Amino acid sequence: MTQAQDGGWIPVRKDFVDLDTRCHARGNSRRHHGFPTGQAYILRDPAGHEYPFGEDCARAAVLHAGLLAQVPDYTERDVVSRLAEPGNLPPPARARRPTAAQAEAAQRAAAIRYLVLRMEKAAAVPRVQPTVRFAPLEAVYEQYQRTGEITTAQVRRILAIERSPTTPPRLRATNLLDVYTAHIKLERLIAASNSVDNIRFLRSLHDWLARHLVLSTAQLAAAGIEMHPQAFGSPGVWGPEDAAPAGSTGSLF
Numbered sequence: 001m002t003q004a005q006d007g008g009w010i011p012v013r014k015d016f017v018d019l020d021t022r023c024h025a026r027g028n029s030r031r032h033h034g035f036p037t038g039q040a041y042i043l044r045d046p047a048g049h050e051y052p053f054g055e056d057c058a059r060a061a062v063l064h065a066g067l068l069a070q071v072p073d074y075t076e077r078d079v080v081s082r083l084a085e086p087g088n089l090p091p092p093a094r095a096r097r098p099t100a101a102q103a104e105a106a107q108r109a110a111a112i113r114y115l116v117l118r119m120e121k122a123a124a125v126p127r128v129q130p131t132v133r134f135a136p137l138e139a140v141y142e143q144y145q146r147t148g149e150i151t152t153a154q155v156r157r158i159l160a161i162e163r164s165p166t167t168p169p170r171l172r173a174t175n176l177l178d179v180y181t182a183h184i185k186l187e188r189l190i191a192a193s194n195s196v197d198n199i200r201f202l203r204s205l206h207d208w209l210a211r212h213l214v215l216s217t218a219q220l221a222a223a224g225i226e227m228h229p230q231a232f233g234s235p236g237v238w239g240p241e242d243a244a245p246a247g248s249t250g251s252l253f
C-alpha cells in the first residue's frame with residue numbers, strides 16, 4: 001500500500017488538520033483552498049514528506065482514486081455532515097462484495113489505525129492515562145514509523161489485541177477514535193475562546209477526557225462539541241451493566 005508508485009503521491013491517512021492549513025495542491029485554475037471542516041487527506045511524496053490535500057485534489061494526485069478509500073480514517077467519529085454532500089461519498093460498500101485484496105486492505109487500514117491511535121494519537125493527549133500506550137506494541141509501532149509498513153502477521157496480531165477480552169472497552173478502536181476526535185475539538189475550542197472561564201471549563205473537560213477516556217453526552221453538549229451521534233457509546237465503555245446508549249443522561253462530572 002505504501003510502496004512508491006512511479007514517483008507519485010502515496011495516500012497515508014485521512015486526518016484532522018489545523019484550521020489554518022492550506023491544501024498542498026496548487027492547480028491551474030484552482031485556488032489554494034483551506035479545510036473548513038478541519039479534515040484532509042495526508043499524502044506522502046517520493047521523498048517521504050507528508051502534505052495535506054482536499055479530497056478532489058487528493059484524487060487527482062494519486063494513481064488510483066480507490067487508494068484513498070484504503071487509508072486509515074481518523075476522522076470517522078467527527079460529526080456526520082458529509083452526508084449532505086452526496087458527491088463526496090464513495091459508492092456504498094454493500095453495492096459490491098469487496099474483493100480479497102480490498103478486504104485485506106481494509107484489515108490493514110484498521111490495524112494501522114489502531115496501532116497509531118493507541119501509540120501516538122490518543123497517547124499524545126496531555127495527561128492521558130498511561131494504559132493507552134501499550135508496551136507489547138512498541139516494536140511494531142517503531143517499525144511502522146520507520147518503514148510505513150506492517151506485515152500481514154502484524155495486522156492479525158494488532159487486530160487480535162484490539163478485540164482481546166483483556167483490552168478494556170475504553171481502549172478499543174472506536175472509543176480511542178472518540179477520544180482523539182474530542183481531544184482535537186476541545187483544543188480547537190480552547191484556541192478559539194476568549195473567555196477565561198470558558199477556557200478553564202474546557203480544560204477541565206479535557207483533563208477529564210484524558211483521565212477517563214470518555215465524555216458523557218452532557219459534557220459534549222456543555223462544551224459545544226459536535227461529534228458522531230454514537231460518540232462514546234461503544235459497548236461496555238460505561239461499565240459492564242451498560243447496554244443502552246451510554247452517557248446520554250450522565251451528569252457533568
Ligand SMILES: [Zn+2]
Pocket residue numbers: 023024025026033053054057058
Ligand atoms: Zn486542494
